[in-house]
Amino acid sequence: xxxxxxxxxxFGSGPHRFRIARxxxxxxxxxxxxxxxxxxxxxxxxELDIFVEGRLVSATSSGLWTLRDAIVAEVxxxxxAATLIDNAGREWTNMALVGFAESGPADRGRLWxxxxxxxxxxxx
Amino acid sequence: MxxxxxxxxxxxxxPWTHTRSVRIDRAAERTIIEHADTGPHITFVDVPAVRVAIxxxxxxxxxxxxxxxxxxxxxxxxxAPPSGSDLGGRRVRCRAVxxxxxxxxxxxxxxxxxxxxxxxATDPAADPVIIELI
Numbered sequence: 001x002x003x004x005x006x007x008x009x010x011f012g013s014g015p016h017r018f019r020i021a022r023x024x025x026x027x028x029x030x031x032x033x034x035x036x037x038x039x040x041x042x043x044x045x046x047e048l049d050i051f052v053e054g055r056l057v058s059a060t061s062s063g064l065w066t067l068r069d070a071i072v073a074e075v076x077x078x079x080x081a082a083t084l085i086d087n088a089g090r091e092w093t094n095m096a097l098v099g100f101a102e103s104g105p106a107d108r109g110r111l112w113x114x115x116x117x118x119x120x121x122x123x124x
Numbered sequence: 125m126x127x128x129x130x131x132x133x134x135x136x137x138x139p140w141t142h143t144r145s146v147r148i149d150r151a152a153e154r155t156i157i158e159h160a161d162t163g164p165h166i167t168f169v170d171v172p173a174v175r176v177a178i179x180x181x182x183x184x185x186x187x188x189x190x191x192x193x194x195x196x197x198x199x200x201x202x203x204a205p206p207s208g209s210d211l212g213g214r215r216v217r218c219r220a221v222x223x224x225x226x227x228x229x230x231x232x233x234x235x236x237x238x239x240x241x242x243x244x245a246t247d248p249a250a251d252p253v254i255i256e257l258i
Contacts, residue, residue: 014158015168016160017159018161055168087162107156107170108172108248109156109170110170110171113156113168113170
């Protein structure tokens with residue numbers, strides 16, 4: 001099965017993997033809050049971040065641009081929240097695509113490809 | 125690509141005589157290897173950077189006082205004479221830059237000069253080595 005977000009297959013042109021960022025409390029050192037002594041304060045649970053990291057692949061340069069543009073077009077303001085599904089069928093609801101970064105220049109070997117990381121966040 | 129008995133060899137218009145062999149190696153300078161989430165095996169491989177390296181070995185019979193120098197750039201022409209089964213000969217042509225010039229003076233053999241070059245592509249998407257029928 002292939003991954004989707006909002007029912008869209010944004011990443012399926014090439015291999016990609018899901019990485020879940022740190023989950024837990026947002027911790028702030030006491031000195032930042034003007035409190036005495038060492039130690040920290042829990043400020044509440046951090047929002048869930050999931051990164052999709054992989055490589056977009058196309059037979060042509062224009063095809064690769066189409067794939068890149070399709071993802072960038074989904075990074076909207078205000079954000080759009082939808083269900084994110086990974087390659088094994090695991091689902092996360094209410095995830096917004098908040099960022100897309102290419103990891104280097106596009107490569108031209110047998111195919112055109114570019115490595116990337118897409119960031120999803122479930123806002124509190 | 126290997127030519128064991130090349131005919132005429134010229135670099136930047138200068139003949140390189142008594143050429144024993146011409147070897148053209150191709151290797152990945154950079155390889156892309158990717159895996160997926162659902163298993164341990166590689167699912168994507170590509171080679172976005174290729175080096176075409178040319179090695180020319182010549183027999184040297186006298187003093188060699190004007191060899192090519194590293195960074196020299198020119199057109200390399202190698203003519204392969206026709207074999208018994210060929211209708212004609214072939215010419216290998218490419219633009220290249222000299223990377224190294226070395227000598228081997230093993231006592232039991234004629235002295236040799238080995239020149240290593242790196243081929244340059246005018247069109248990055250096309251093979252820099254062109255084979256023509258002559």
